[in-house]
Amino acid sequence: MDEENIVQKRIDKYIYWVEFSKMKYPAQMWVIISVCATIIIGIISFFASNLILREFTLLPLAFSLAALVLILGYPYMKKEAVIDSIERNFSDALKQMADTLKAGDTYESALREVVESDYGRLSEEMQIALRRLEDGENLENALNGFAERVDSRLVKRTILIILDSIRTGASLAEILDEIADDVHDFQRLKEDRKANTTMQFYFMVAAGGFIAPAIFGEINAVIGAFSSISAQNLTPAELLAGEQMNNFMIMLIQLYIIIEVIGCGVMMSIIREGKINKSIIYIPLLLLVSFIAYYASTIAIKFMIAGA
Numbered sequence: 001m002d003e004e005n006i007v008q009k010r011i012d013k014y015i016y017w018v019e020f021s022k023m024k025y026p027a028q029m030w031v032i033i034s035v036c037a038t039i040i041i042g043i044i045s046f047f048a049s050n051l052i053l054r055e056f057t058l059l060p061l062a063f064s065l066a067a068l069v070l071i072l073g074y075p076y077m078k079k080e081a082v083i084d085s086i087e088r089n090f091s092d093a094l095k096q097m098a099d100t101l102k103a104g105d106t107y108e109s110a111l112r113e114v115v116e117s118d119y120g121r122l123s124e125e126m127q128i129a130l131r132r133l134e135d136g137e138n139l140e141n142a143l144n145g146f147a148e149r150v151d152s153r154l155v156k157r158t159i160l161i162i163l164d165s166i167r168t169g170a171s172l173a174e175i176l177d178e179i180a181d182d183v184h185d186f187q188r189l190k191e192d193r194k195a196n197t198t199m200q201f202y203f204m205v206a207a208g209g210f211i212a213p214a215i216f217g218e219i220n221a222v223i224g225a226f227s228s229i230s231a232q233n234l235t236p237a238e239l240l241a242g243e244q245m246n247n248f249m250i251m252l253i254q255l256y257i258i259i260e261v262i263g264c265g266v267m268m269s270i271i272r273e274g275k276i277n278k279s280i281i282y283i284p285l286l287l288l289v290s291f292i293a294y295y296a297s298t299i300a301i302k303f304m305i306a307g308a
Contacts, residue, residue: 014075020149021078034071041067053295055224056247058254062291066284073280080278082121083152089119090155091183093126098176107139107172125150139166158183197271204271205286208264213290216253217297223249224298225305257294261287 011027018027025033042064049059096117097110105113108130115127129146133139140163147159158179165175223246265283269276 016151017075017079020151021075021082023075023078027075030075031072034068037071038064038068056250058251058258059291059295062254062258062287066287069280070284073284076277077281079151083150085120086122086125086150087152087154087183088187089122090158091180091187093117093119093122094158094176094180094183098173098180101173101176108133139163154183154186193274194272201268201272204264204268208261208268209286209289210293212260213257213294214297216257217294218301220250220253220294221298221301221305224302254291254294257290258287261290 014031015027018025018030023030042060045063046060049057053059093114096113100110100113101107111126111130111133115123115130117123119126125146128149129142132142132145143159143163147156150156161179162172162175165172262279262283265279265286266276268282268286269279272278
């Protein structure tokens with residue numbers, strides 16, 4: 001029963017991502033599109049790898065997984081981009097609300113000022129809260145609904161502080177001013193974090209996406225060259241056993257690349273964003289780049305060996 005609840009919660013969360021991102025397709029249709037696109041990409045990469053590479057490869061599996069994660073995870077990426085834009089404008093909106101309250105206007109007027117300003121998606125979400133106020137709901141329910149829709153830790157904590165201030169009778173205008181300054185400082189710290197970790201981030205991209213796969217591509221090319229030389233003096237049975245061993249070694253190398261890319265993607269997400277969720281963006285892209293670097297290196301070394 002608990003497992004069913006967990007699955008249902010994840011399905012509901014995915015539906016929320018799609019709806020919040022205002023995508024053209026419903027969640028069920030987007031899942032079908034993702035699966036169909038993954039199958040098509042897997043088939044194309046399978047036949048392309050057989051025609052071009054002519055060797056055992058996990059390339060179709062890697063490309064299929066990357067495509068599935070990227071397409072299926074697109075609503076999450078879009079949702080995160082919307083939330084980032086809301087958080088960037090949040091401090092200015094709070095400051096404007098504080099100024100409106102200091103002028104003697106009501107909470108409803110303060111919300112209307114934000115709605116009528118150009119804060120992008122934040123103004124749209126505030127408009128929903130304002131509409132609920134106009135329909136007779138109290139301020140607490142309207143703001144809690146806004147916080148639940150946005151699903152941002154920063155927004156939820158800010159709304160909680162605002163509602164606690166209203167209950168205790170504190171001066172909301174001054175509280176909003178202080179919160180606006182704190183939110184602005186928090187956003188600046190996030191930008192500083194990204195700036196300070198740029199070198200580490202690019203190092204992980206270079207190491208995980210280019211250098212390590214290129215080295216393993218060279219190893220694959222050398223193994224293939226030695227196998228071709230030794231195959232001239234082998235019996236058919238020994239040749240088959242050698243080919244199986246060669247395929248096994250290639251599979252191990254490519255599996256290591258996949259595992260290494262996943263680890264790099266997770267570390268990049270933690271270093272850059274401070275949370276693991278953004279690895280859904282980094283891992284598929286890094287996987288595609290790493291296999292391209294791997295085979296580019298393999299083909300280049302094979303041409304060099306053949307020329308020599």
